[in-house]
Every structure is written in structure tokens, then in C-alpha cells.
Amino acid sequence: MKLLTTNFIKCSVKACDSNMTSFPLRYDNQCELELNYEDDESIIEKSYQFLVGILDKIDWDALLKVCADLGNNDLPPNKPLLTQDSLLSLNDNERLILKQLFNLLINTEIVNGSMKCDSCEHVYLIKNGIPNLLLPPHLS
Amino acid sequence: MFDTPILSKDINYDHVYDPAEDTFLLMDALESEHNNGKFSSDKTTISLEIGSGSGMISSFIIKHKIFGKNNFHLSSDINVLAVNETSKTINLNEHTSRYDTLLMSLLSNIKDKSLDYLVFNPPYVPSDEVPVLSSQDRLSVALEGGKDGMEITNILIHQLSKKLSENGCAYILFCASNKPLEYKEKINHEYNMDLIEKRKCGWEVLSIYRITRK
Numbered sequence: 001m002k003l004l005t006t007n008f009i010k011c012s013v014k015a016c017d018s019n020m021t022s023f024p025l026r027y028d029n030q031c032e033l034e035l036n037y038e039d040d041e042s043i044i045e046k047s048y049q050f051l052v053g054i055l056d057k058i059d060w061d062a063l064l065k066v067c068a069d070l071g072n073n074d075l076p077p078n079k080p081l082l083t084q085d086s087l088l089s090l091n092d093n094e095r096l097i098l099k100q101l102f103n104l105l106i107n108t109e110i111v112n113g114s115m116k117c118d119s120c121e122h123v124y125l126i127k128n129g130i131p132n133l134l135l136p137p138h139l140s
Numbered sequence: 141m142f143d144t145p146i147l148s149k150d151i152n153y154d155h156v157y158d159p160a161e162d163t164f165l166l167m168d169a170l171e172s173e174h175n176n177g178k179f180s181s182d183k184t185t186i187s188l189e190i191g192s193g194s195g196m197i198s199s200f201i202i203k204h205k206i207f208g209k210n211n212f213h214l215s216s217d218i219n220v221l222a223v224n225e226t227s228k229t230i231n232l233n234e235h236t237s238r239y240d241t242l243l244m245s246l247l248s249n250i251k252d253k254s255l256d257y258l259v260f261n262p263p264y265v266p267s268d269e270v271p272v273l274s275s276q277d278r279l280s281v282a283l284e285g286g287k288d289g290m291e292i293t294n295i296l297i298h299q300l301s302k303k304l305s306e307n308g309c310a311y312i313l314f315c316a317s318n319k320p321l322e323y324k325e326k327i328n329h330e331y332n333m334d335l336i337e338k339r340k341c342g343w344e345v346l347s348i349y350r351i352t353r354k
Contacts, residue, residue: 049210053183054184135245
């Protein structure tokens with residue numbers, strides 16, 4: 001499960017639907033991560049447009065929370081301000097931010113572990129990179 | 141015409157749906173929408189295929205950048221063997237990390253307003269009841285859709301309006317016994333439902349509709 005995906009997944013228990021604490025899920029700090037970091041700038045550059053668009057879509061506070069759950073407190077507290085226009089003249093710092101985002105969002109994978117809903121406390125498992133979001137019959 | 145993705149040789153079709161006419165019709169519909177410029181090529185988009193099975197349609201979407209070059213694609217299935225096959229098939233066809241696979245049922249786990257595109261080849265065959273997934277029988281859930289073959293599609297469409305992004309749309313397959321024209325009237329207050337492709341396949345008449353919020 002990619003880090004990016006955690007930004008789109010919430011608890012599916014009906015009673016949690018209107019509860020704000022059902023998103024994002026709380027990730028266990030023992031989750032096993034796999035980092036497939038890309039260093040080749042030319043590959044990362046091909047994803048700049050994608051990353052700027054993704055920044056626009058993601059809930060930054062949810063990303064900060066999931067990263068903190070997993071032991072990463074290095075993200076800036078506010079969403080980086082990057083637009084498609086800023087891609088025309090990037091400075092070194094902005095290039096670094098895009099590279100970090102690329103590696104964090106789509107090259108960091110939760111391979112094994114679990115995540116819990118803060119509202120109903122249901123625990124979802126992640127095995128071999130696949131999150132199991134199916135509910136047992138009594139909850140579905 | 142876009143190539144059909146390749147599948148690994150060792151898929152166990154006793155447990156995972158073997159791509160057939162319905163699969164091909166859905167790929168054809170997506171290709172024609174793509175060629176008609178329905179999908180922005182630059183916009184960053186999130187798509188989801190529910191019930192990805194062998195992974196053929198998801199691989200087609202990823203390989204041919206159907207939803208544009210800045211797409212992140214999710215594939216889900218309720219059958220873990222299908223989820224595994226989907227990842228394998230995607231990796232066989234394209235070197236990318238811009239996708240993910242989930243063991244998930246329909247849309248209740250998806251954050252509201254997230255999806256730009258949804259693709260679903262549902263269990264559409266009418267049956268007395270909706271089957272339950274078991275380790276002995278993983279295939280019936282991919283085929284049988286209860287009354288009029290519409291019970292699962294109907295649940296999905298009820299969830300859809302909350303999950304689609306502002307201009308999001310869904311591509312869903314219907315067979316004639318699903319009575320798509322009657323269904324279109326039934327959901328007319330909330331959704332537009334437009335025919336994209338229709339084909340007679342053996343004894344079935346299959347169609348693909350694009351569904352958007354009004």
C-alpha cells in the first residue's frame with residue numbers, strides 16, 4: 001500500500017461515516033515499510049506535473065498524521081505552495097521538495113502492518129502490500 | 141487500436157474471472173472515450189477499478205494512459221487471489237509505481253469526492269440471491285448480481301454521488317436483463333446515464349454507460 005493511498009482510505013463501518021476521526025486511519029508504528037527511492041532526476045522530472053496536481057488533491061494534515069504514525073516527522077507543517085506555473089522556474093529547494101514527495105507518496109510502501117479507526121477502533125490489516133479493507137459480516 | 145494487455149500464464153481461472161467479451165467491451169468503450177478527448181491529458185486524476193479480477197482492464201488503463209499521463213490508478217477486488225493477479229498483470233505490462241491495489245468492497249472505504257474516474261464490470265447475471273465469497277467458491281461473486289443482476293450495481297450507484305470528484309464519472313457495464321433503460325429513468329433525478337458502447341455477445345447484449353452526477 002503506497003503512502004499516497006492512505007490519503008484516500010477511511011473506515012467503512014457505517015456508524016463512522018459521519019465521524020471525522022474515521023479519516024485518516026491510524027497506522028501502527030510497527031508497520032513494515034519498503035522504500036524504493038528513486039534518485040534519477042530525469043525520472044522524477046517526468047512526474048513533476050503529476051506531483052503538483054496531487055499536492056492540490058491531498059489532505060496535507062492527514063498526510064502529516066500518517067507520516068507521524070509511521071515515525072516520519074520531517075514534513076513541513078504546511079502544504080508546499082507549488083503550481084503548474086512554478087514548474088517553469090524551479091529553485092533547488094523546490095526540486096528537493098518534489099523529489100521528497102515523489103519518494104514519499106509513491107515509492108514508499110507499507111508492506112505489512114495494521115491501521116485502526118479512531119472512531120470505532122476496528123483494525124484493518126496490511127499483508128504483502130495489500131490492505132484488507134473488508135469488514136467481518138457483523139460490521140458490514 | 142491499443143494493444144490488449146498480456147496476462148501471466150499461471151492464473152487460476154477456477155478462482156479468478158477469465159477476461160471475456162464484457163472485459164473487451166469495457167476496454168473498447170474506454171478507448172473510444174479516450175480517443176474522443178473525454179479525458180484531460182495533463183490533469184492529475186485519481187481512478188478506481190472495482191472488481192479488477194485478472195487485472196486486464198486496470199493494466200489497459202495504466203499502460204495506455206487512458207485517463208491521462210498524470211493519473212494514479214487504484215484497483216480493488218473482494219477476492220484476494222484477484223488482487224494478487226491484478227498486481228502481477230499490471231507489473232507485466234508497465235513499469236510504474238503510480239498505482240495501488242486494495243482488498244476492498246465497493247466504495248465505502250473511499251474518502252468522499254476523491255474519484256475522478258470509476259470503472260466497474262459488475263456481477264451482472266441475474267440470480268436468486270447475491271452469492272457470498274468463500275474459499276471454495278470465489279468466482280460466483282464475480283458473476284451473479286441477484287435480482288435483475290442489479291443488486292450490486294445498485295448499491296454502488298447509491299454510493300457514487302458522494303465519492304466522485306466535482307466532474308467525476310463512472311463507466312459501468314450492463315446486460316439487457318439489467319434493464320438499463322428503465323434504470324436510467326429510475327436514477328434520472330440524480331444522474332445522467334449515457335450509452336457509450338453496445339454489442340451483442342453470443343446470447344447476451346452488453347452495454348457500457350457513462351454515469352455522471354447531475
